[in-house]
Amino acid sequence: MPPESQRFQAYCGANPPRFQNAAELECAKVLDYYGVPWDYEPRSFVLERDPDGRVVEAFRPDFYLPEQDLYLEITVMKQSLVTRKNRKVRKLRERYPGTRIKLFYKRDIERLAERYRLDLVS
Numbered sequence: 001m002p003p004e005s006q007r008f009q010a011y012c013g014a015n016p017p018r019f020q021n022a023a024e025l026e027c028a029k030v031l032d033y034y035g036v037p038w039d040y041e042p043r044s045f046v047l048e049r050d051p052d053g054r055v056v057e058a059f060r061p062d063f064y065l066p067e068q069d070l071y072l073e074i075t076v077m078k079q080s081l082v083t084r085k086n087r088k089v090r091k092l093r094e095r096y097p098g099t100r101i102k103l104f105y106k107r108d109i110e111r112l113a114e115r116y117r118l119d120l121v122s
Contacts, residue, residue: 008032013039023076039064047091059088071101
């Protein structure tokens with residue numbers, strides 16, 4: 001998606017966010033509406049390196065909430081296809097034990113959309 005032209009009041013990032021899908025945009029709008037400071041994809045976590053030290057696998061969670069010191073990953077994939085995301089979250093927790101992360105699944109996003117009357121056109 002192109003950079004969001006909307007001005008976010010609670011956004012803490014340096015550059016305009018470029019959301020990957022409508023669900024991320026709508027989650028950003030909810031965070032912003034409630035005045036929750038957030039940043040979009042501010043950090044990549046190295047999950048695996050090859051024997052020469054080159055990065056083989058990395059993970060960049062969608063949102064960071066600095067006041068909660070919490071990362072959020074949003075996935076709108078079918079539940080049967082989220083195994084890879086779950087594995088990455090598990091690896092992140094193992095390699096960075098002090099890092100807090102929450103994974104929101106499609107069903108969580110659908111509930112959020114219903115509750116806040118969001119338009120989640122993917």
